[in-house]
Amino acid sequence: MCTVNIKIDNEKVRRINPNLKSNEVIERWVQYCMDEFIDTLSSNEHKSVSPNAHSASEMREILQERIRRAETGDEKLISNTDVFAQIDKRYGF
Numbered sequence: 001m002c003t004v005n006i007k008i009d010n011e012k013v014r015r016i017n018p019n020l021k022s023n024e025v026i027e028r029w030v031q032y033c034m035d036e037f038i039d040t041l042s043s044n045e046h047k048s049v050s051p052n053a054h055s056a057s058e059m060r061e062i063l064q065e066r067i068r069r070a071e072t073g074d075e076k077l078i079s080n081t082d083v084f085a086q087i088d089k090r091y092g093f
Contacts, residue, residue, distance in 0.1 A: 006030075017084045017093070025093050032091055 008030065013020050020026045054062065069075035087093065 017088070019084070019088050019093050028091055029087075029093055032087065 020029055
């Protein structure tokens with residue numbers, strides 16, 4: 001493991017999640033975000049091709065399928081508020 005110092009804008013972080021009030025809590029949140037990011041990039045599941053590497057016609061098809069699933073209720077959507085609440089609960093923010 002190594003230690004890296006970075007500068008982040010506290011106000012912008014609090015706009016993402018108002019519960020990130022102290023430097024200690026922000027530090028734990030940033031560590032969580034970096035751990036998730038590194039795990040994703042280093043896993044075998046990580047795609048080497050950008051998810052944005054589609055032609056315009058392919059994107060239209062993908063979006064139409066997503067819209068269809070959303071309209072039929074086959075797509076599970078989770079609000080940002082719920083996602084942050086789950087992170088807060090899991091990591092004690």
